[in-house]
Amino acid sequence: MEKAALKLVVIGGSAGSVDVIMRIVPFLPSDPDFSIVLVLHRKSSDDTTLEDVVSIKSAMKVIPVEDKTMLETGAIFIAPSDYHLLFEPTGELSLDVSEKINYSRPSIDVSFESAAAIYKNRLTAILLTGANSDGTAGLISVKENDGFVIIQDPESADIPFMPANALENMTPDLVLDVDGIVNFLNSGF
Amino acid sequence: MTATDSEIEAIISTIFEYYGYDFSGYSRASLNRRVNRLLELGNYSHVEDLLSRIRHEPDYFERVVGDLTVNVTEMFRDPQFYKQLREKILPIIGTKPFIRIWHAGCSTGEEVFSMAILLDEHKLLEKTLLYATDISPDVLQTAKKGIFPLRQMKQYAENYASSGGKEDFSKYYMANYGLAKFEDRLIARMVFSQHNLVSDRSFNEFDLILCRNVLIYFDKDLQNRALTLFDDSLPNLGFLALGSKENIKFSVLSHRYQQVEREKIWKKLR
Known part of the structure; x- marks a missing residue:
């Protein structure tokens, strides 16, 4: 597989983010040249529910992540609850049950940092609504590795704390509301 | 500080050279995080300082093994899994005159004690031996004591109940000074020993092998070896x-094993 050609979008979100995802996925292209990895804080009991609703609304293929799932172009990958999701140099996704970070597992910081180290300037990281500070350190790492950073406009966020915290600590490439994120993902970026 | 790829390689090769532990088949993203955590916890400013301690202090190295491997575990983790063990698997292996179970990568032992409780409730404990192994001698020392923090018991009791447990969970331990000490009659059926899935061989035959959240830290080749x-x-x-x-x-075993139901339990067919 052509790992070098893979464009990757990692979307991190916490409280309120499932609603945002539901407003984004119906408007994604059916056969894009990128893949999306969703890293959302949620209860383990909600795992299959999220996978089901995203599948119903999305034209893209939806793949629940298990150990060593191979990333492929044009699909949406969903991180399971209660595991950190990491990116391997082989193009595989790996899981890790080590200590929670920012009271969270999966931690958005962990996934952003790990993706940044491998995908560098082919990575776009998007941070959505949420009530804790997870994601900020990860976005800084994405920037340091020449990736592209988008933060949801806190004004458009259900719970503005998480995007606002990121904005206080780093300068993103774009600050967008939900429609803006949809337009960006359809722009061939 | 963050270790570079070549510094990670140096750590892997030093550990192998001095102690024979081979971490080269570990998933790299996770191992990198463990190494960086180790550097942070030890306040190292140079990887060479860590390497030097590993070379010269075998006692310190034992702790390093514990820190490089992930030892987050809980009792009755994934209650539905234990429910399936309770309802589908134990009635089958319970028909045998003697039962051997292997917990590979048992960490601090919480899941071994969970299994012992299930066996006890099926009246199978007295004819079972639980072999519990881990790469890290440090965590085995904790596991064999059967003493866990009392503050976790509320969560464990909830897990136990969701797994189909009907008893009062607190009957299995004595609470004292913030600790929960599990019954000696459970520990009496356990054998703890150091075993490395990377380099050691099979040491017995078992009716059930549990290896939960260990293979996620291995690459595909090492997974197939294990x-x-x-x-x-x-x-x-x-x-x-x-x-x-x-x-x-997608492993070497796929065509000879059949998944029992929804949970990650397979039966060996041939």
Whole structure:
């Protein structure tokens, strides 16, 4: 597989983010040249529910992540609850049950940092609504590795704390509301 | 500080050279995080300082092994998994005159004690031996004491109840000074020993092998090596149980094992 050609979008979100995802996925292209990895804080009991609703609304293929799932172009990958999701140099996704970070597992910081180290300037990281500070350190790492950073406009966020915290600590490439994120993902970026 | 790829390689090769532990087949993203955590916890400013301590202090190295491997675990983790063990697997292996179970990568032992409780409630404990192994001698020292923080018991009691447990969970331990000490009669059926899935061989035959959330830290080649080791340790119709996001679908075992139901438990067919 052509790992070098893979464009990757990692979307991190916490409280309120499932609603945002539901407003984004119906408007994604059916056969894009990128893949999306969703890293959302949620209860383990909600795992299959999220996978089901995203599948119903999305034209893209939806793949629940298990150990060593191979990333492929044009699909949406969903991180399971209660595991950190990491990116391997082989193009595989790996899981890790080590200590929670920012009271969270999966931690958005962990996934952003790990993706940044491998995908560098082919990575776009998007941070959505949420009530804790997870994601900020990860976005800084994405920037340091020449990736592209988008933060949801806190004004458009259900719970503005998480995007606002990121904005206080780093300068993103774009600050967008939900429609803006949809337009960006359809722009061939 | 953050270790570079070549510094990670240096750590892996030093550990192998001095102690024979081979971490080269570990998933790199996770191992990198463990190494960086180790550097942070030890306040190292140069990787060379860590390497030097590893070379000269075997006692310190034992702690390093514990820190490089992930030792986050809980009792009755994934209650639905334990429910399936309770309802589907124990009635089958319970028909045997003597039962051997292997917990590979048992960490601090919480899941071994969970299994002992299930066996006890099926009146099978007295004819069972639980072999519990881990790469890290440090965590085995904790596991064999059967003493866990009392503050976790509320969560464990909830897990136990969701797994189909009907008893008062607190009857299995004595609470004292913030600790919960589990009953000696549970510990009496356990054998703890150091075992390295990367380099050691099969040491017995088992009716059930549990290896939960260990293979996620291995790359595909090392996973296949460990799975072959389990295969060598299982008779036909023996059971293999893995973590909830682990799978043998694309492994060397896939065509000879059948998943029992929804949970990650397979039966060896041939």
